[in-house]
Amino acid sequence: MDEAKANGIRKAFIVFHYPVFARSGLGPIPAPDNPHKVIASYAKDMEVIVLNGHVHTTEIYDVDGLKYLLLGGGGAEQDPILPGRTSIKVPADYPRDLYWKGQPPQEEYNYVLVDVEPGQKTKFTLNRFRPWSAEPFGTEELFT
Numbered sequence: 001m002d003e004a005k006a007n008g009i010r011k012a013f014i015v016f017h018y019p020v021f022a023r024s025g026l027g028p029i030p031a032p033d034n035p036h037k038v039i040a041s042y043a044k045d046m047e048v049i050v051l052n053g054h055v056h057t058t059e060i061y062d063v064d065g066l067k068y069l070l071l072g073g074g075g076a077e078q079d080p081i082l083p084g085r086t087s088i089k090v091p092a093d094y095p096r097d098l099y100w101k102g103q104p105p106q107e108e109y110n111y112v113l114v115d116v117e118p119g120q121k122t123k124f125t126l127n128r129f130r131p132w133s134a135e136p137f138g139t140e141e142l143f144t
Helices: 002-006 036-040
Strands: 011-015 047-052 058-063 066-071 109-115 123-129 138-142
Touching (some): 066 109
Parallel strands (some): 047 066
Antiparallel strands (some): 109 123, 123 138
């Protein structure tokens, strides 16, 4: 990230498995190892998007100028069919999930298209599918 910043790179995508924020599954990376504060230190200099998986649900966060996409709906059952793992206890001030918006997750599959244009805001389009259908039932623009 330091090298990207030094070279004037304006957008950075960071991809790793275990989520920085999660309201489902086994939760996020524990606080002592969670990289959010380090990553957030770059948000004033560049657009930073973090892609995570691991918990088999989709959750979206916008925290401290960082965009977090927890993308667990690509090919395995999502949490709603794994009883007891759809909503873990989080502190009252925990960031809001911008995808489910406080509603219980539903079983779905999805994928995100990311359009990157120099000098333009990055565009995120999520296409939603039910397991029994090859046709999307919804499309959402994220972070609008």
